[in-house]
Amino acid sequence: MDVVGFGALNVDRVYLVSEIPKAEEESYVIDVQTYSGGSSANTISALAKLGLKCGFVGKVGSDDFGRFLIEDLRGYGVDTKGVVVSEGRTGCAMVFVDRDGKRAILLDPAVNDTIKFDEIDLDYVSSFKVLHLSSFVCKVSWDSFKSQERLVEDFDGIVSFDPGSVYAKLGLKRIEKLVRNADVFMPNEIEVRELTGLDYKEGAEHFLKFCDVVVVKRGEEGCYVTNGRESYEVKAFEVKPVDTTGAGDAFNAGFLYGFLKGKNLKDCAILGNYLASLCIQRVGAKTYLRYLDKRYLPL
Ligand SMILES: Nc1ncnc2c1ncn2[C@@H]1O[C@H](COP(=O)(O)OP(=O)(O)OP(=O)(O)O)[C@@H](O)[C@H]1O
Numbered sequence: 001m002d003v004v005g006f007g008a009l010n011v012d013r014v015y016l017v018s019e020i021p022k023a024e025e026e027s028y029v030i031d032v033q034t035y036s037g038g039s040s041a042n043t044i045s046a047l048a049k050l051g052l053k054c055g056f057v058g059k060v061g062s063d064d065f066g067r068f069l070i071e072d073l074r075g076y077g078v079d080t081k082g083v084v085v086s087e088g089r090t091g092c093a094m095v096f097v098d099r100d101g102k103r104a105i106l107l108d109p110a111v112n113d114t115i116k117f118d119e120i121d122l123d124y125v126s127s128f129k130v131l132h133l134s135s136f137v138c139k140v141s142w143d144s145f146k147s148q149e150r151l152v153e154d155f156d157g158i159v160s161f162d163p164g165s166v167y168a169k170l171g172l173k174r175i176e177k178l179v180r181n182a183d184v185f186m187p188n189e190i191e192v193r194e195l196t197g198l199d200y201k202e203g204a205e206h207f208l209k210f211c212d213v214v215v216v217k218r219g220e221e222g223c224y225v226t227n228g229r230e231s232y233e234v235k236a237f238e239v240k241p242v243d244t245t246g247a248g249d250a251f252n253a254g255f256l257y258g259f260l261k262g263k264n265l266k267d268c269a270i271l272g273n274y275l276a277s278l279c280i281q282r283v284g285a286k287t288y289l290r291y292l293d294k295r296y297l298p299l
Pocket residue numbers: 187188189216217218219220221222223236237238239241244245246247248249251272273274276277280
């Protein structure tokens with residue numbers, strides 16, 4: 001088996017709004033759509049659509065949204081044996097997108113934060129070559145976070161890790177065990193600054209103490225990737241963004257796909273930028289997956 005994801009499973013309610021309101025302000029909703037989401041679930045769905053054998057470890061509530069998320073993952077060919085269905089609400093991300101494609105997110109972590117280590121089938125997880133981690137909000141409980149810490153220590157394969165803004169805000173000390181056990185670390189530029197106080201290049205250098213490969217996502221600038229021996233600035237594809245939700249998740253999928261296919265660092269980065277460019281040209285983090293086919297990859 002190829003890649004197993006471990007992270008939050010959310011329903012994304014995407015509101016297209018006239019403006020993203022600040023406190024005491026109001027604006028209006030132009031349209032609203034419901035999508036399946038969760039950062040590593042988005043990445044895993046894309047990898048499955050590209051033909052890799054993928055699975056997922058996570059938790060949903062026993063409600064309609066939970067059933068919707070499981071069905072959705074299965075639709076991309078993801079194995080959902082590792083998804084626990086429990087009492088309580090399924091996680092929900094309310095995403096507000098303005099006309100320029102900028103966004104704000106309000107998260108209801110619900111049951112996501114409550115995954116206990118003994119709810120995870122370790123034999124199942126160890127049947128995969130890569131374990132891909134994304135963040136939990138850690139507002140309801142630290143159970144899922146602690147389970148990630150224990151799982152990365154036990155896992156013999158390759159660990160890839162996207163901290164997202166949530167873990168970046170926790171600070172490096174707090175997430176150090178996860179970073180130390182990651183082989184491929186995939187933050188964005190803002191998260192690097194948050195975690196280290198350094199710019200993306202110096203920050204990436206810093207993380208090389210812990211990780212084999214560091215790839216920093218830099219929005220419309222593209223990305224920076226290094227393994228200490230080779231480093232590349234790889235330009236983004238020139239496209240018009242409509243909605244950047246899930247750009248980082250799509251990037252991770254492209255990068256990891258290349259990595260598993262044995263491509264060189266630069267080509268992995270190009271594949272990351274490519275999938276992200278497809279993602280941001282449509283509203284919704286996974287809408288591009290309908291048209292994704294490995295035969296049309298640029299490499
Ligand atoms: N305006 C843009 N034009 C072309 N590509 C873009 C643009 N914005 C983002 N991308 C692509 O998306 C990738 C990821 O974007 P970004 O750096 O914003 O990641 P992120 O902040 O982690 O995303 P997310 O918020 O989805 O987690 C970039 O590395 C780049 O390839």
